[in-house]
Amino acid sequence: MVSAAPTYAPTEGKNPLKVYFTFPGGEECDSVKWTFGDGNTSQAITTDHTYYALGMYYPTCSCELPGANASYTYDYVYVIPWSSSIRDSVTGGRPKQTVVNRTSEGLDFNSLKKQAEGLAAIGEMKHAADAYADLKSQGILDSETLTTYGDVLTGLGRLTEAEAVYNEALAEKDSAPILKKLADVLFSLGKTKEAIDVMNRTLALAPDDAGAYASYASFLQKAGKTAEALDAYNQSFKLLDAQPELWSEYADLLSSLGRNAEAADAYDRAVNLGVYGADIWNNYSRVLQKLGRKEEAQRAKEQAMNTYAPIALSRYSSSDSIPTCGIGSLC
Numbered sequence: 001m002v003s004a005a006p007t008y009a010p011t012e013g014k015n016p017l018k019v020y021f022t023f024p025g026g027e028e029c030d031s032v033k034w035t036f037g038d039g040n041t042s043q044a045i046t047t048d049h050t051y052y053a054l055g056m057y058y059p060t061c062s063c064e065l066p067g068a069n070a071s072y073t074y075d076y077v078y079v080i081p082w083s084s085s086i087r088d089s090v091t092g093g094r095p096k097q098t099v100v101n102r103t104s105e106g107l108d109f110n111s112l113k114k115q116a117e118g119l120a121a122i123g124e125m126k127h128a129a130d131a132y133a134d135l136k137s138q139g140i141l142d143s144e145t146l147t148t149y150g151d152v153l154t155g156l157g158r159l160t161e162a163e164a165v166y167n168e169a170l171a172e173k174d175s176a177p178i179l180k181k182l183a184d185v186l187f188s189l190g191k192t193k194e195a196i197d198v199m200n201r202t203l204a205l206a207p208d209d210a211g212a213y214a215s216y217a218s219f220l221q222k223a224g225k226t227a228e229a230l231d232a233y234n235q236s237f238k239l240l241d242a243q244p245e246l247w248s249e250y251a252d253l254l255s256s257l258g259r260n261a262e263a264a265d266a267y268d269r270a271v272n273l274g275v276y277g278a279d280i281w282n283n284y285s286r287v288l289q290k291l292g293r294k295e296e297a298q299r300a301k302e303q304a305m306n307t308y309a310p311i312a313l314s315r316y317s318s319s320d321s322i323p324t325c326g327i328g329s330l331c
Contacts, residue, residue, distance in 0.1 A: 005122060007093045011075065012077065012079070014082055015051065018048055020046075020047075021061075023122075028065075028122065029065060030065055031064045032063055034059065036059050054079050054081060055079055056079075057079070058074065060074070063118070066107055066111040067107045073097045102127050104134040104135075116131035125152050129152050129156060143170075150165040162185050166181055166182040174201055176202050183198040192223050213235045214236045216236075217230075217232035247266050247270035247273060247275070248267070248280050255283065255287050260287045260291050263287045279304075281301070282300075
């Protein structure tokens with residue numbers, strides 16, 4: 001489910017300035033309208049517009065749905081006679097203000113369903129949840145609609161309600177994707193044993209789901225079932241190796257168990273896959289130190305310090321990233 005408000009870029013530049021406007025969630029709207037602030041408009045979901053005259057322009061966007069509309073206002077588009085200015089847009093082409101009006105009065109079931117789906121698609125989750133609640137009061141919802149409703153509630157952090165809705169969606173038959181969502185909600189609610197049980201049902205239906213095994217590993221680790229968690233991590237990696245954050249999580253577990261050589265290999269895999277940050281390099285350094293690999297440990301420690309460098313350097317140079325590579329072939 002796409003969930004995105006309308007945005008544009010760039011927010012400023014030298015004339016003539018071409019600006020690109022996009023509304024990923026707009027496909028669910030009955031109609032979309034951009035006003036560019038210079039007297040021109042467009043009803044395209046994705047479009048571009050060129051500003052020729054110098055000055056500040058204030059674009060707007062709107063989305064029409066059955067019984068609802070959303071309107072967006074923005075900071076500005078700033079057209080100047082040179083390449084850059086000292087002025088910074090606070091919102092960076094994202095909406096400064098969003099106003100949503102909705103009602104369910106006079107709408108039949110299908111129209112209200114379209115309203116709910118549209119509000120979810122454009123990221124207006126609170127209003128979408130209200131629309132789904134109204135829809136549910138009108139009749140029985142199918143599994144797909146209930147699942148989307150559960151997704152909306154999950155996004156709002158209303159997890160107990162989401163649990164109930166996902167269970168309703170599963171009333172007819174088990175579905176691996178819905179079971180996986182339910183398991184994640186249960187785990188977030190602190191119901192770890194129930195989450196593990198539901199994930200077992202998920203894996204019975206989808207034994208080749210690497211993501212399900214990854215979640216399962218986290219659940220088992222939380223429950224103190226370390227050996228089973230390690231098996232789940234390894235099964236996930238067999239199905240999909242390129243999971244950098246999971247390799248880091250796996251390395252942390254191995255390190256906590258004193259399995260430092262395996263932990264070092266896992267950290268090396270994580271950084272080679274692109275995990276970035278001081279924490280992983282510091283953890284990697286500590287493991288290497290315990291293994292007596294002092295020079296590599298020092299280089300990892302230096303990498304941890306260097307992860308802070310791009311923030312300071314990016315304003316003054318084009319070097320805005322630090323290479324992430326294994327210690328054995330440190331770049």
